[in-house]
Amino acid sequence: MSEIEQHLHGKVAVVTGASRGIGRAIALRLAARGAAVACVATSADRARDTAQACAQAGVRASAYGVDVGTTDAVAELVSQVQAELGGLDLLVNNAGITRDQLLLRMSEADFDAVVNTNLKGAWNFIRAASRPLMKSRGRIINIASVVGLTGNAGQANYAASKAGLIGLTRSVAKELASRQVCCNAVAPGYIDTDMTAAIDPKAREALLGAIPLGRTGLAEEVALAVDFLAGPGGAYITGQVLVVDGGLSL
Ligand code: NAP
Numbered sequence: 001m002s003e004i005e006q007h008l009h010g011k012v013a014v015v016t017g018a019s020r021g022i023g024r025a026i027a028l029r030l031a032a033r034g035a036a037v038a039c040v041a042t043s044a045d046r047a048r049d050t051a052q053a054c055a056q057a058g059v060r061a062s063a064y065g066v067d068v069g070t071t072d073a074v075a076e077l078v079s080q081v082q083a084e085l086g087g088l089d090l091l092v093n094n095a096g097i098t099r100d101q102l103l104l105r106m107s108e109a110d111f112d113a114v115v116n117t118n119l120k121g122a123w124n125f126i127r128a129a130s131r132p133l134m135k136s137r138g139r140i141i142n143i144a145s146v147v148g149l150t151g152n153a154g155q156a157n158y159a160a161s162k163a164g165l166i167g168l169t170r171s172v173a174k175e176l177a178s179r180q181v182c183c184n185a186v187a188p189g190y191i192d193t194d195m196t197a198a199i200d201p202k203a204r205e206a207l208l209g210a211i212p213l214g215r216t217g218l219a220e221e222v223a224l225a226v227d228f229l230a231g232p233g234g235a236y237i238t239g240q241v242l243v244v245d246g247g248l249s250l
Contacts, residue, residue: 006034007231012085014038014078016068016125017095019046021193022143025219026092026226027054027061033227035090036060038081042067060085068095068121078128088132090230093122093165094143098195100154111157118161119168126172126183133181140176140183141229142169143222144241146249149187162187166241173239182238186225189245191217212247 013030017023019041027037031054039054039061041047047063054061062084066077082088096118099110122142133140147155148162166185173183190196190207196216199207208214225244228234243249 004032008090009034011035011089012038012081012087013090013092013230014040014081014088014125014129015092015094016040016121017143018050020050021195022188022191022219022222023092023094024050024053025223026094027051028057029220029223029227030090030092030230031055031057031059031061033231034059036085038062038064038085040064040066040068040077040095067117068093068124069116071120071124071127074121074124075128078125078132082132087136088129089136089138091125091129091133091138091140092143092226092230093125093140095121096143096145096161096195098155098158100158102154103156106157114157115161115164118158119164122165123168126168130172130176130181134176134179137180139230139234140169140172140181141226142166142183142185143226144169144185144187146187146189146243146245149241149243150249169241170239177238182229182234184229184234184237184239185241186222186229187241187243187245187249188222189217189243189248191219191222193219210248211245212250215246217244217246 013035018039039047043065044063051061051063145162169185
């Protein structure tokens with residue numbers, strides 16, 4: 001069979017941080033599976049190219065702009081998506097930022113910005129989307145990070161936000177299980193995107209040496225893990241963290 005199976009045909013997905021990197025790969029993969037996709041970035045303009053690429057798979061796709069950390073604006077956006085795309089079946093909280101610095105040099109602003117986007121942003125979307133997801137018996141997938149499990153020097157803010165996201169994932173899984181909503185996290189290792197492009201060559205070499213599979217990961221490889229959890233394979237999985245890191249955290 002040349003065309004991939006469209007197990008998300010007729011479903012509506014929201015993907016945050018869809019303008020580039022992992023979020024773009026997730027949006028494209030879900031569209032290839034037949035889902036209508038709401039592509040969210042800091043501005044609709046930034047998400048437009050991904051939405052257009054999704055539409056080429058023959059699905060409805062729209063671009064939306066919001067700062068995921070702003071509670072009221074996120075609630076409005078979730079209502080708008082439901083009205084425009086006709087429901088909500090899958091929420092992928094992928095938007096994220098880093099502001100790396102050693103603890104003693106880290107500013108309060110850098111701590112707050114990372115937690116507000118990576119953790120509160122996901123909470124904002126989950127809270128706004130939980131009623132429609134209960135109705136559709138939908139799925140929630142949060143993009144965490146292996147450093148949320150292992151910690152990382154220079155990333156106290158980021159690791160704390162991702163560890164928090166894992167705690168949020170497990171709590172939401174327990175709260176919404178009776179409504180048949182599954183909530184899981186995917187924890188990527190070192191994936192080639194804009195986020196990791198700034199790492200200096202020496203640090204990159206050391207990192208590569210620490211990855212048992214001997215290479216960095218591709219955004220598409222994270223998208224395939226999301227695809228699995230969003231599809232039939234994820235029906236009886238909830239509250240779990242699927243690590244996609246080439247063995248980095250072993
Ligand atoms: P990226 O290339 O830097 O893209 C980040 C995305 O998040 C962009 O679409 C950006 O939108 C969006 N975003 C950032 N702040 C936002 C905000 N306040 N409101 C709305 N959208 C916002 O990052 P990536 O590498 O693809 O990472 C995606 C996710 O995977 C993140 O949660 C990251 O922590 C996680 N992760 C990445 C790696 C890795 O190695 N790359 C490893 C582990 C986990 P704009 O284009 O509008 O700025």
